[in-house]
Amino acid sequence: MALQEREKKLIPIGIGALIITIAITFWPSGDDAPKVVSMSDSPEMAQKRLNKTMQLVALAPAKEEEFKRAEAELKKRERGMIQADTAAQAQAQLFQILRRVGHSQPSPIEVRVAEFGQPAAMGSDYGEVNVAVSFDCRVEQLVNMLADLAAQPELLATNSIRVSAGQNKEKVMQVRLSVSGIVPKKLIPEKKGFAF
Numbered sequence: 001m002a003l004q005e006r007e008k009k010l011i012p013i014g015i016g017a018l019i020i021t022i023a024i025t026f027w028p029s030g031d032d033a034p035k036v037v038s039m040s041d042s043p044e045m046a047q048k049r050l051n052k053t054m055q056l057v058a059l060a061p062a063k064e065e066e067f068k069r070a071e072a073e074l075k076k077r078e079r080g081m082i083q084a085d086t087a088a089q090a091q092a093q094l095f096q097i098l099r100r101v102g103h104s105q106p107s108p109i110e111v112r113v114a115e116f117g118q119p120a121a122m123g124s125d126y127g128e129v130n131v132a133v134s135f136d137c138r139v140e141q142l143v144n145m146l147a148d149l150a151a152q153p154e155l156l157a158t159n160s161i162r163v164s165a166g167q168n169k170e171k172v173m174q175v176r177l178s179v180s181g182i183v184p185k186k187l188i189p190e191k192k193g194f195a196f
Contacts, residue, residue: 080155082129082181087119087188090129094181097156098133101148109145111135114176119188127188130159132178138171155182 084090095113102109117130149156159178166172
């Protein structure tokens, strides 16, 4: 294979480029060469980062104390959750609370079950159970019962009140009261499949 004239001229240039590349790659570099310092490595920036870190470290005990207070407040509030092994037991406890409040009135109210609602998730950590009850009472008895329900240590809320006028002269009303109670999320059955 014979080299053409053009290729013969390129051989010395290629050898020269190869020698220069090897020299640059393997030539020892001096440590006394000036280095380029980025803004993040400057002493002023390092001092600012140090000051910021020291401020965060100084705030850590206060934040930890604040976290402990918030955790204690959460535990105090969660004591009012209805504790049970199943959602049905929680609903039964809620019904018992309603009956207890009804019987504790100066003129006792006979609370009857109307229906148990479906347990539902309430956020990512809690659940809600519902009970609707029916009873007959006068206006002042209903007001007293609602006030007593609000004073219970359990976390309860009134969802709806339906009042129908009675037919007698004693002004007795027919009341349907729906109440919810807060329970741990573990009592709420998980929905499986698609929801349409």
